Amino acid sequence: MNPSKPCAEKKIHYQHPKDFECRRMNGPRAKTDLIVQGCFVHSTPNESLVVNEDMVMGVRGGRILFMEPKDKLDALLCSFEMDKENLMTLEKNQFIIPGFVDSHAHAPQYTFMGTGGDLPLIPWLQTYTYPTETLLNTDDSFARDVYEKCVNRTLRNGSTTVSYYATISADATRILTDVIECQGQRAFIGKVNMDTNSPDDYVETLEESVKETHRFVEDILARKNPLLTPCITPRFAGSCTHELMEDLGKIARGHSLPIQTHISENRDEVKMIADMFPQAKNYTDVYDRAGVLGDKTILAHGVYLSDEELQVIGERGSGISHCPNSNFTLKSGILDVRKVMNAGIKLGLGTDFAGGHSPSMLDAIRRGVTAANTLTFSQRSDQGQLELVTYKDLFRLATLGSAELMGISDQIGNFEVGKQLDALVIDPEVDQSPFDVFSTDSREDIIQKFLFVGDDRNIVKVFVNANQVV
Ligand SMILES: Nc1nc2[nH]cnc2c(=O)[nH]1
Numbered sequence: 001m002n003p004s005k006p007c008a009e010k011k012i013h014y015q016h017p018k019d020f021e022c023r024r025m026n027g028p029r030a031k032t033d034l035i036v037q038g039c040f041v042h043s044t045p046n047e048s049l050v051v052n053e054d055m056v057m058g059v060r061g062g063r064i065l066f067m068e069p070k071d072k073l074d075a076l077l078c079s080f081e082m083d084k085e086n087l088m089t090l091e092k093n094q095f096i097i098p099g100f101v102d103s104h105a106h107a108p109q110y111t112f113m114g115t116g117g118d119l120p121l122i123p124w125l126q127t128y129t130y131p132t133e134t135l136l137n138t139d140d141s142f143a144r145d146v147y148e149k150c151v152n153r154t155l156r157n158g159s160t161t162v163s164y165y166a167t168i169s170a171d172a173t174r175i176l177t178d179v180i181e182c183q184g185q186r187a188f189i190g191k192v193n194m195d196t197n198s199p200d201d202y203v204e205t206l207e208e209s210v211k212e213t214h215r216f217v218e219d220i221l222a223r224k225n226p227l228l229t230p231c232i233t234p235r236f237a238g239s240c241t242h243e244l245m246e247d248l249g250k251i252a253r254g255h256s257l258p259i260q261t262h263i264s265e266n267r268d269e270v271k272m273i274a275d276m277f278p279q280a281k282n283y284t285d286v287y288d289r290a291g292v293l294g295d296k297t298i299l300a301h302g303v304y305l306s307d308e309e310l311q312v313i314g315e316r317g318s319g320i321s322h323c324p325n326s327n328f329t330l331k332s333g334i335l336d337v338r339k340v341m342n343a344g345i346k347l348g349l350g351t352d353f354a355g356g357h358s359p360s361m362l363d364a365i366r367r368g369v370t371a372a373n374t375l376t377f378s379q380r381s382d383q384g385q386l387e388l389v390t391y392k393d394l395f396r397l398a399t400l401g402s403a404e405l406m407g408i409s410d411q412i413g414n415f416e417v418g419k420q421l422d423a424l425v426i427d428p429e430v431d432q433s434p435f436d437v438f439s440t441d442s443r444e445d446i447i448q449k450f451l452f453v454g455d456d457r458n459i460v461k462v463f464v465n466a467n468q469v470v
């Protein structure tokens with residue numbers, strides 16, 4: 001891979017600390033071809049876990065050109081005029097999976113991730129979250145430090161795409177954008193909007209919020225970096241007026257941009273929203289009336305949504321980001337994933353740090369399995385056969401599911417020919433691996449061990465758009 005030009009050459013706002021190595025690629029597309037031979041593991045719309053042994057994949061300009069049995073290698077190299085020098089052959093127990101897609105995370109909250117789990121959502125926001133975000137909002141060098149460590153950490157943990165919330169400041173959001181661009185991650189980035197029911201030093205007027213949102217959108221669009229998408233981000237109905245949400249919906253539609261927000265996460269929050277918006281039928285109706293439910297809307301949590309609300313969400317083409325670690329940590333509740341899947345609603349997986357206390361999508365997969373298992377405890381035998389949610393389902397949500405939710409499954413999410421290569425090389429036998437492989441293990445056993453016991457030590461290479469970023 002061709003490492004980056006220094007950011008300074010491309011009029012970047014962000015100044016790196018002296019020892020920081022900027023990995024921004026020369027343009028968004030990998031310059032050289034890449035050929036990978038080995039075992040490919042991914043999901044398709046019909047199957048949660050597909051294992052393709054002994055395959056060869058060709059990648060050109062970042063895109064997957066072919067995926068064929070390895071005995072065709074020489075013929076493929078010849079017909080696509082590819083150089084064998086660019087061949088990467090995986091070792092025996094190594095395998096390659098699509099990059100993880102974290103459909104919901106808060107970059108400024110990375111600062112206090114792992115603490116603050118003593119409170120439920122609303123006091124947690126007031127006690128830990130708003131004060132921390134206020135600090136990043138006003139201190140550029142602190143924001144830079146936090147964002148650099150946050151993006152580095154998510155990439156190392158295999159999140160090739162993340163949908164981030166920043167803070168209410170367009171300038172501070174630009175620091176996050178610079179850092180993401182330098183480190184080569186694919187991301188949705190949101191300047192957060194809050195014009196009511198918020199601390200005096202962490203709130204905007206309606207006019208400021210709209211003006212700053214335009215400024216933030218223009219900054220990202222002007223970069224013409226296809227890996228970066230501005231995402232319109234009304235924090236949640238609890239911190240936005242109807243008028244602001246309406247204006248934000250218009251901005252999103254005007255530029256064809258995605259929207260991200262929170263919905264129905266916690267019982268007290270649902271009651272607070274009902275009190276704030278007495279004219280609305282329910283939480284979903286608050287967003288629907290404001291025009292923020294479209295086919296690019298990512299709704300985090302959705303734990304307490306009624307069947308009627310799920311139906312409206314499905315009809316609008318919006319989807320849900322399941323954030324099980326956060327739901328457990330903030331004691332919010334448990335999303336019935338099977339119900340959402342059966343309703344045919346788009347569903348992805350998110351870490352929601354620092355509500356969740358891990359930046360790792362492997363952790364999100366595990367918590368998702370635990371959440372689904374926990375729901376079965378209260379199911380009675382007279383309620384019929386349980387439809388289990390398995391680790392394979394969670395693997396799909398962490399990759400293709402989140403990509404579908406974010407509306408980018410035509411570009412990433414699995415190894416379909418024509419998509420861009422966002423991928424992780426997994427080495428189950430790396431030095432210091434947190435698990436062991438035995439001769440009795442099947443390939444599927446090894447994959448399952450990685451998903452349940454593995455960590456970032458096993459993720460030995462990370463590719464975004466065929467550029468190696470870790
Ligand atoms: N988990 C979580 N829920 C929210 N609802 C409104 N803001 C937040 C937030 O920052 N985290």
Ligand SMILES: [Zn+2]
Pocket residue numbers: 104105106262300352355
């Ligand atoms: Zn959140």
